[in-house]
Amino acid sequence: MDHHLIPRGLDRAPLSRFLLWLLPWLALSVWGGWAAVALFRDGLYHTNMDNRFAFGLWIIFDLAVIALGAGAFFLGFLTYLMRRHEFRQVLNTAVIVGFVCYSGAIATLAIDVGQPIRAWFAFWHANVHSMLTEVTFCITCYLVVLAIEYLPIVLKNRSLRPVKGALVLEANLHRLMIVFAGVGAFLSFFHQGSLGGMFGVLNGRPFAFREGVGIWPSTFFLFILSAIAAGPSFIMLIVMTVSRLSGKRLVDQFVYARLGRISGILMAAYALAKLADTVVWIFVTLPGLGFDAAEFYRHELFGTWVLFLELTVFGLLPATILLNRRRLEDRRWLVAGAVLTCLGVSFNRFVFTLQTLSVPTMSFDRFMIYWPSWQEWAVVAGVVAYGVLLYSFSFRYLNLFPRERELQPTVGRS
Amino acid sequence: MHATENTGARYAMAIDLDKCTGCGACMVACAVENNVAVPPPAAAANRGLTWMAVHRTDNGQEWPAHRPVFIPIPCQQCEHAPCIHVCPVTAVQLDESTGIVGQVPARCMGCRYCMAACPYHARYFNYFDPTWPEGLEETLNPDVAPRMRGVAEKCNFCHGRLDRARERAAAEGRPADEVVAYVPACVEACPHGAITFGDSRDPASPMAQLARDPRAFRLLEALGTGPKVTYLSADPAVRRVGLSRLDMVRGATAVTADGAEGA
Amino acid sequence: MLPSAYEFHWDAGHLVFLGIFYGVLMVVLATLARAAIRSRRDLRRRREGDIAWHEAFADLTEERRHCRHAFDGAASGRVCDHGFACDTCAGHARLAAAGGGDVVVARGPRAPRAGERLHHRGHTWVEARADGTFDVGVDDILRSCVGRPDRVTVPGPGERVQAGAPAAELQRGRLRARLVAPLTGTVVATGDYEGGRLYRVRPLDGECRLENLLRPAEAQVWRLRELEMLQARLGAPGAATALADGGELVADLMRACPAADWDAIIGDLCLEP
Numbered sequence: 001m002d003h004h005l006i007p008r009g010l011d012r013a014p015l016s017r018f019l020l021w022l023l024p025w026l027a028l029s030v031w032g033g034w035a036a037v038a039l040f041r042d043g044l045y046h047t048n049m050d051n052r053f054a055f056g057l058w059i060i061f062d063l064a065v066i067a068l069g070a071g072a073f074f075l076g077f078l079t080y081l082m083r084r085h086e087f088r089q090v091l092n093t094a095v096i097v098g099f100v101c102y103s104g105a106i107a108t109l110a111i112d113v114g115q116p117i118r119a120w121f122a123f124w125h126a127n128v129h130s131m132l133t134e135v136t137f138c139i140t141c142y143l144v145v146l147a148i149e150y151l152p153i154v155l156k157n158r159s160l161r162p163v164k165g166a167l168v169l170e171a172n173l174h175r176l177m178i179v180f181a182g183v184g185a186f187l188s189f190f191h192q193g194s195l196g197g198m199f200g201v202l203n204g205r206p207f208a209f210r211e212g213v214g215i216w217p218s219t220f221f222l223f224i225l226s227a228i229a230a231g232p233s234f235i236m237l238i239v240m241t242v243s244r245l246s247g248k249r250l251v252d253q254f255v256y257a258r259l260g261r262i263s264g265i266l267m268a269a270y271a272l273a274k275l276a277d278t279v280v281w282i283f284v285t286l287p288g289l290g291f292d293a294a295e296f297y298r299h300e301l302f303g304t305w306v307l308f309l310e311l312t313v314f315g316l317l318p319a320t321i322l323l324n325r326r327r328l329e330d331r332r333w334l335v336a337g338a339v340l341t342c343l344g345v346s347f348n349r350f351v352f353t354l355q356t357l358s359v360p361t362m363s364f365d366r367f368m369i370y371w372p373s374w375q376e377w378a379v380v381a382g383v384v385a386y387g388v389l390l391y392s393f394s395f396r397y398l399n400l401f402p403r404e405r406e407l408q409p410t411v412g413r414s
Numbered sequence: 415m416h417a418t419e420n421t422g423a424r425y426a427m428a429i430d431l432d433k434c435t436g437c438g439a440c441m442v443a444c445a446v447e448n449n450v451a452v453p454p455p456a457a458a459a460n461r462g463l464t465w466m467a468v469h470r471t472d473n474g475q476e477w478p479a480h481r482p483v484f485i486p487i488p489c490q491q492c493e494h495a496p497c498i499h500v501c502p503v504t505a506v507q508l509d510e511s512t513g514i515v516g517q518v519p520a521r522c523m524g525c526r527y528c529m530a531a532c533p534y535h536a537r538y539f540n541y542f543d544p545t546w547p548e549g550l551e552e553t554l555n556p557d558v559a560p561r562m563r564g565v566a567e568k569c570n571f572c573h574g575r576l577d578r579a580r581e582r583a584a585a586e587g588r589p590a591d592e593v594v595a596y597v598p599a600c601v602e603a604c605p606h607g608a609i610t611f612g613d614s615r616d617p618a619s620p621m622a623q624l625a626r627d628p629r630a631f632r633l634l635e636a637l638g639t640g641p642k643v644t645y646l647s648a649d650p651a652v653r654r655v656g657l658s659r660l661d662m663v664r665g666a667t668a669v670t671a672d673g674a675e676g677a
Numbered sequence: 678m679l680p681s682a683y684e685f686h687w688d689a690g691h692l693v694f695l696g697i698f699y700g701v702l703m704v705v706l707a708t709l710a711r712a713a714i715r716s717r718r719d720l721r722r723r724r725e726g727d728i729a730w731h732e733a734f735a736d737l738t739e740e741r742r743h744c745r746h747a748f749d750g751a752a753s754g755r756v757c758d759h760g761f762a763c764d765t766c767a768g769h770a771r772l773a774a775a776g777g778g779d780v781v782v783a784r785g786p787r788a789p790r791a792g793e794r795l796h797h798r799g800h801t802w803v804e805a806r807a808d809g810t811f812d813v814g815v816d817d818i819l820r821s822c823v824g825r826p827d828r829v830t831v832p833g834p835g836e837r838v839q840a841g842a843p844a845a846e847l848q849r850g851r852l853r854a855r856l857v858a859p860l861t862g863t864v865v866a867t868g869d870y871e872g873g874r875l876y877r878v879r880p881l882d883g884e885c886r887l888e889n890l891l892r893p894a895e896a897q898v899w900r901l902r903e904l905e906m907l908q909a910r911l912g913a914p915g916a917a918t919a920l921a922d923g924g925e926l927v928a929d930l931m932r933a934c935p936a937a938d939w940d941a942i943i944g945d946l947c948l949e950p
Contacts, residue, residue: 004851008940008944008950009950011938043542043563043564044539045457045542048458049526049539050460050461050541051460054529054539055530113525114522114523114524114525114564114565115523115565118521118522118523121523122502122523124503125503125505125521126694127501127502127504128694129690130499130527131500132502132527134694137698141698141702141705145705156732164725165716165720168716168720168725169712170732171731172712173712175712176708179704183708186701198500198527202496202530203494203638203639204496204532204634204637205533206637288636289636289637289638289658290637290657290658295658356530357530361533361534361535362533362634362655363655364469364470364485365535399736402736405738405950406739
């Protein structure tokens, strides 16, 4: 049925099975869309956010997916600027995953703000001293860059072959891709950092506040490090999952190990930096603000286990796994390391968003918790489903893995 | 920016906790004065709009010394407000001529970053369309614009009243840059006279003396936010509520370290 | 954002921040514009065929890109990386000059004798004629695979064909085999597919790069490798061994092996992945 759209020589599931696969994701995105309509129409009272929990599930989700989507810029940077050509094998996936993450995050943000129609105010009335302004500018610009990087992949679709302009534009865009990779790296570097800066500058919230260099608190650098540590791991997990689901080898085995190793090196750097940052925070920053770290971890939900987990299981452990060359060759260790890295970064974003708001500031404050409403879950589920749908279509109709055909057994099917 | 540091007024407020009974008259007067919308009856407790919130705690003593402490918290109008520099759309600004931290509802896009930044929980978000129970809309104040759904709002030291005071001053032919005297609604409404208001840069104002009052303390001063709301209490145990919780646990040492007298 | 925005004021923060922002925006837009302008220029110069060839070539698997010197034994395993344009290949010049290998390779351009056939890797051939024109045809492997095409599209007289660019098309059912032109020139006549010839070309002066095509000796080795590939792809053991042994090619392989992925096989044969 859709043979004329599937790249030549790629073996894809029958259309009926593909449609069946889409069905649950379509249902989820419809659910999310329905919730989004209600939220746009009625306002944010459909959420469980309140005056204390000004940020909720959506901000955690946005921070996590943007960190996980860092593979797009980082692998682009490594491929085009550092000339690590082995990553070309996963670059298309990285671009699409990045596009999904960023467009998903922006869509979620559009629902999250109270006045979505005024979103352009962030540009028009920009407060250049706000980290959020920088995030808004960079994310928007970077989404455009990602769309430009996505375009050549789409233009190579088989059905566009008769269109003369498509191929010529694709070739010319591809030739200039190094510029976009460079711009993407520059933009991402700053907004990944600024997302961390968003919390580090909160001088009214000692749990989040951090000392820093110039206008950048330490979280600026920690967020960059953790994002580029998680990016390659996340891309690796996505490719492995797609490979498993489609039952095909998509990239050379050594690419996984390379991705894991890069994650491992960065994760080690991150874990050590995080440790140093925590020490400075506990012994220098907090006493200066009249606070004590123990106070933040006295509550039933967020005990000291949070700090312990972040530094060890989600920090040093994946770093040691992924730095070990022998473990990199073992698929189970590799997956474990990558999963811990991705979970760790997401958990870090969760802690910075939620615990910051949960813990009391004033002596008579109560510790509070928050649980998202179904509408909040629905929007998140919808965005995830949108990502799966976009990637599924891309995987079926676009040639994402340059080595895929070569890696399949040559004997014809019967 | 620093050129104007010492010109203009610095309106400030002092709340005597020893006089406060927690009656809530200030909250009601504030809501009426500033057209604060009434959330639907089913709304969750922490979704309401109260520019002035009266918190309840105690002095931390065992009975019979135990007594409740009520702490009315309006926006602290911080001189170094954490909410100003975070706002992406420049909707929060410190007015150099008054020291009041202003919120521009027509420009706010509702990202709520300022709420996450505020350590005093003095900022509120319009989760609902502004509505008033039937009949109550008759009480709306024509001097204050109600806020729309999806924006943040907070106390602005009754800016509507300040504007009216300025209009009167202008009508009387006084120079435009002269600091006018006015009284916010909560100050007027407090049945015990617990709230004082004035220009802290005016040596004649009671606010100027209050700064040196041994009973005075501010909330979370160590954060460096520079709040313009001062609290007063003769009880050192009550004065400790201005510190973070841990300092409260530490007790006397922290109070001494903070420059106040030990308990 | 703009100095005209309400309450905008010039300060260092605005200058740095907006300077960088507009700088990035300019770079992105300028790069996009550059790509668009280049594309327009390429389309005007009718370079789309050339670009299509290079794009397709870049996507070919390594086994489809063997160097001609991998066939003559001088450099086994060598893979071509510039579109089979041997005339511009330093490696070819060196290997051809060295004369290594079992098969004699053309040294530099030379006019082929009339009746001599040169082969293109896209399974077309070129046959020199005494009057200086060339016949272009489809080789036996592709003919056997396509069998009896439903439709054959060839360029009409007067049209220009360019080496590497798609020139003709065979269609059978949903399958399309696009045939790249083996040499650059103007079409002077159309042949008929049944007769083996597709069209006749008068080469353009200076653009007739015959040294990029395989000489008969190389083509023989190459042909055997193609048959091996076909055998593997067909996956029908009985029919395939016969092929490799040099047995007769079935007239209509597509009908003989309907289960094979013919779309992919045709793509491989015609160098269009």
